[in-house]
Amino acid sequence: MNQKFDVLALGELLIDFTENGLSGQGNTLFEANPGGAPCNVLAMLQKLGKSTAFVGKVGSDMFGQQLRNVAANTGICMDYLVTDQDVRTTLAFVKNNEAGDRDFSFYRNPGADMMLSEEEIPEGAVRNCRIFHFGTLSMTHAGVRQATKKALEYARSGGAMVSFDPNLRPPLWSSLDEAREQIAWGLSQCDILKIADNELEFMTGETDFDRGAAILKERYPDIRLLNVTAGPDGSYSYYGGERVYVPAVKLPGIIETTGAGDTFCACVLNYVLENGIDGLSEKQLTEMLRFANAAAYLVTTKKGAIRSMPERRQVEEICSH
Numbered sequence: 001m002n003q004k005f006d007v008l009a010l011g012e013l014l015i016d017f018t019e020n021g022l023s024g025q026g027n028t029l030f031e032a033n034p035g036g037a038p039c040n041v042l043a044m045l046q047k048l049g050k051s052t053a054f055v056g057k058v059g060s061d062m063f064g065q066q067l068r069n070v071a072a073n074t075g076i077c078m079d080y081l082v083t084d085q086d087v088r089t090t091l092a093f094v095k096n097n098e099a100g101d102r103d104f105s106f107y108r109n110p111g112a113d114m115m116l117s118e119e120e121i122p123e124g125a126v127r128n129c130r131i132f133h134f135g136t137l138s139m140t141h142a143g144v145r146q147a148t149k150k151a152l153e154y155a156r157s158g159g160a161m162v163s164f165d166p167n168l169r170p171p172l173w174s175s176l177d178e179a180r181e182q183i184a185w186g187l188s189q190c191d192i193l194k195i196a197d198n199e200l201e202f203m204t205g206e207t208d209f210d211r212g213a214a215i216l217k218e219r220y221p222d223i224r225l226l227n228v229t230a231g232p233d234g235s236y237s238y239y240g241g242e243r244v245y246v247p248a249v250k251l252p253g254i255i256e257t258t259g260a261g262d263t264f265c266a267c268v269l270n271y272v273l274e275n276g277i278d279g280l281s282e283k284q285l286t287e288m289l290r291f292a293n294a295a296a297y298l299v300t301t302k303k304g305a306i307r308s309m310p311e312r313r314q315v316e317e318i319c320s321h
Contacts, residue, residue, distance in 0.1 A: 005077065006050040006273055007163075008129035010121075010151050011038035012113040012137040013056045013071065013081070014090040015063050016258055018303055030093065032063070033258070033304025034070040036113070037135050037167045040259045040305040044266030044295065046075040047309045050273060053077035053125055055151065056138075059089035059112040070306055080122045084112040094258060102257065106171055114141045118150040126151050127158030131192075131269055135167040139182040152189055161277065164190035165265050166199045176202075187220045192272065194265040197230045213238045224277055227268055227289075229261055235293055237285045244282055246289035249297035249318060259305025260296040267292035267315075294318035 016035035023029055042052040054076050058064030060083045067089065072078045090111030095103045108114065116138070126132065132155035138148045155162060164186045173179040183203060187193065193216075197209065206212035209228050216226060217238065226238040234247040271288040280288075295315045302308035 003051070003053075003077070003125070003128070005053045005125065005129040007042060007045050007131045007133055007269055008053045008055065008126055008155070009038035009042050009133040010055040010138055010148060011135050012036040012090060013039050013054065013058055013067050014092055014111070014113065015067070016304060017091065017093045018256060018258065019095060020303070031303055032066070034067050034306045035092070035258065035304060036067075037137070037165060037262050038133060039071055039076065040262035041133055041165075041266045041269070042076045043071070043074045043306045044263045044299075044309045045270055048266070048270045048312055050270060051077075053080060053129070055080045055116075055122065055126070057082040057084050057112045057116040057120070059083070059087055060085050061088055063089040063091070064112065074306060074309075080125060082116065082120050084115050087112045087115050090114075094256075096256060104169055104171060106169070108172065110141075113137065114144045116144045116147045118147045121147055121151045121154065123154050126154040129155060129158070129160050130273065131163055132160045133163040133165070133265075133269065134186070135165045136179070136182055136186060137167060137169065137172065139186065140172050145182070161191045161272070162189055163192040163194070163265070163269055165194045165261065166196075166203075167261075168196075168199050168202060187216065187223065191222065191224045191277065192268065193223050193226045194261065194268060195226070195228055196261060197228060197233075200228055209236050210243065213243075225268070225272070225280075227264075229264055229296075231257070231260075235264065235289050237289055239280055239285055242280075242282050242285060244285040244289060246286060246293055249294050251297060251318075253301040254297070255301060255303060257300050258303075259299045259308060262305060263299045263309065264292040264296040267295050290319050291315055
């Protein structure tokens with residue numbers, strides 16, 4: 001009998017190289033932080049006491065081994081992480097630009113995460129999870145796209161809820177039209193959506209969150225819980241006829257924002273696991289967003305994501321202020 005996981009996620013597991021000052025000779029130093037959005041989500045869920053599993057692929061290189069070990073040390077089940085003998089682990093170099101946003105340079109042509117095939121999807125484990133979570137980095141190329149669709153088919157047949165985070169990275173797509181098409185497919189499949197402000201505008205043409213969310217809800221009526229993250233401006237939840245806004249935590253100490261959205265997403269999934277998705281009140285949605293915003297703030301005070309997830313008590317302490 002397969003273990004029943006609270007959340008099983010599929011997608012990329014990679015190294016985020018983040019800037020970490022200058023060498024004595026004035027060269028930029030990079031820190032190799034284990035990351036990848038789906039595994040970041042699982043790392044936070046583990047901190048909150050949930051059982052998780054990851055499905056993906058890394059290379060048989062030093063980075064692939066590092067990623068496997070770091071993720072396993074958080075408690076994530078890594079039994080379904082496949083090792084590719086020919087293709088190297090995907091790498092991302094992250095640079096903060098002058099506007100405070102992140103610019104990504106990916107070494108992924110190909111990268112091991114895109115080589116996952118549908119034959120490598122663990123049917124029993126996927127059928128036996130409570131929530132299946134995915135993004136669009138596993139939708140950028142034909143083979144891994146088919147693997148993602150197969151996994152989603154298994155999850156649905158097992159009665160799982162589906163969580164989706166577009167996590168748009170334009171450099172990884174052959175065209176933005178293709179990105180838009182694949183994000184649209186993800187939106188058509190999910191019960192729970194976490195979408196960033198720039199992705200909402202990308203998909204609807206709207207900078208007004210209420211109008212953008214209304215467009216998505218009309219186009220994709222099966223989305224039951226729609227959350228919009230707006231970085232330093234906070235987050236919004238659209239659920240049934242409710243619209244709830246909670247401002248971001250305004251405390252010092254932010255270093256970089258890698259993993260903030262994934263941490264937020266994990267906290268939302270944790271709330272649904274603990275409270276269900278039916279009949280959520282305005283008070284509950286506010287409580288959910290406050291906790292998720294606080295956790296997202298805490299992860300920005302450290303570098304990287306998987307190793308930077310806060311403990312529940314730390315998040316509750318921020319919420320109590």
